[in-house]
Amino acid sequence: MSQVAEFPSTSEADKGQPRTVKALLIIRELILEGALPPGKRISELSVAERTGISRTPIRAALQRLEEEGLVETIPSGGFAVKSFSQQDVFDAIEIRGTLEGLAARLAAERGSMARLGPLNACLQELDEVVESAIATEEGFSRYVTANARLHALIVDMAESPTLERQIERAVSLPFASPSGFVMAQALMPESHRVLFVAQDQHRCVVEAIANREGARAEAIMQEHARLAGRNLRLALHHEKALERVPGGALIRKVR
């Protein structure tokens, strides 16, 4: 895990990025893949050596990661990898559901119906993935992409930059993201059917938005998020599955 010269999969399109962004991506990746264990202090110098970037941008990246919630400051100075109780994760999911619910309601109340086109297209793509290719690894991958896009489209339709920012932040805890547990589901046959339920909710929420049924859209979206909570509960009993959850290593086994 401690290759000295090379660093994780941030290979593509790193060249033009400013150093700070590069450092942010690298450190986030290191944390999520578990290379930096929770609770451990992150030495600026060691990261600087491993990445060839000087301490200044690394420091900046760590500050941003603290805002994201992945690291925390140590009273005596510096930063440490944060860890999360299971309750924390459930709460994060509930928060996302609440905010996405608000987005869905606003989309229903004030969204421009012109946006329904892309939404429906996205729905249809998800349908195809769920119906046909869901058994394959690549199918899950496609599902994750399309699922993320659908959620983004709904948030867009709310037309509230403030809300968008807030949701972005809520989702920056990766296991709270809409796609957080999908890849884990590939390993848990008993949760395959959850995808059908999820897709049904997708259809219902879009229908509710189209009908300007704000309260309904909100309620569905909240319940939709709770599916992730159920998957988390399942994954907590599957060691292998939890490994596939981004940032799963940060979840404390004992609460």
Added chain:
Amino acid sequence: MSQVAEFPSTSEADKGQPRTVKALLIIRELILEGALPPGKRISELSVAERTGISRTPIRAALQRLEEEGLVETIPSGGFAVKSFSQQDVFDAIEIRGTLEGLAARLAAERGSMARLGPLNACLQELDEVVESAIATEEGFSRYVTANARLHALIVDMAESPTLERQIERAVSLPFASPSGFVMAQALMPESHRVLFVAQDQHRCVVEAIANREGARAEAIMQEHARLAGRNLRLALHHEKALERVPGGALIRKVR
């Protein structure tokens, strides 16, 4: 506006603070009081000169302010003061209401009833302020303090650090805070009675929490936040009142 040697009211207890925190407080104050007009680029060097702090901590403070949402990055580099449409402000208030509503529901569902003591004490203090001293300037000030404490106690009772963080962030836009418009109300007689309504909602939400009526607590808290929206609407017609809203200078007159 450009006093060279001195800076705003950050006089008390600055000595022991690290430079970064000091810079953060100073810059935030400069923005909120309107010394740095919205849209204007914040020159690191000029702030450094005005504060006597070097560029490094100033830069760090600006990054944090960007996360808070008070400044934004300029594509060509550096930071600028952000401005907000009226819709942005309403949305920010709605988001706070949603999150505080979630907090109230969680407090009702899983909060420890031992926490009701301080809550009721706080309620009583608010009662006294509202009944007697509300006509005076100092009365409003006391109201702001106690109101902030009540809101904080409710959030505490939800016992969710994640949610607490998220609410902290939502409230970092100062005009979205529970106390954002209270000081403005002092200047708007027609909104005095709003305080009675607000206090009634305080009582009701605590009662709902005590009875473990989660849905009721959530709904009341959401509606409670919308009072701030009504005050905003009033304040937008009172030039003087808007001046008393922290960060009021950042709200664009035209949407």
Added chain:
DNA sequence: AGTATACAGGTTGCATGCAGCAGCGACGCT
């Protein structure tokens, strides 16, 4: 006259030096 170009000033992004502090280990004292 209008436009394009080149130059200059200022500003950021980054690297690095330095001082101060916290943590840790070893040594001496009781």
Added chain:
DNA sequence: AGCGTCGCTGCTGCATGCAACCTGTATACT
């Protein structure tokens, strides 16, 4: 032997130097 104290090492927080970049202006050319 146990405990307290001293010294050291490594680290962070901050200051500053430097190069690249963007912007704005003035000039020259069409």
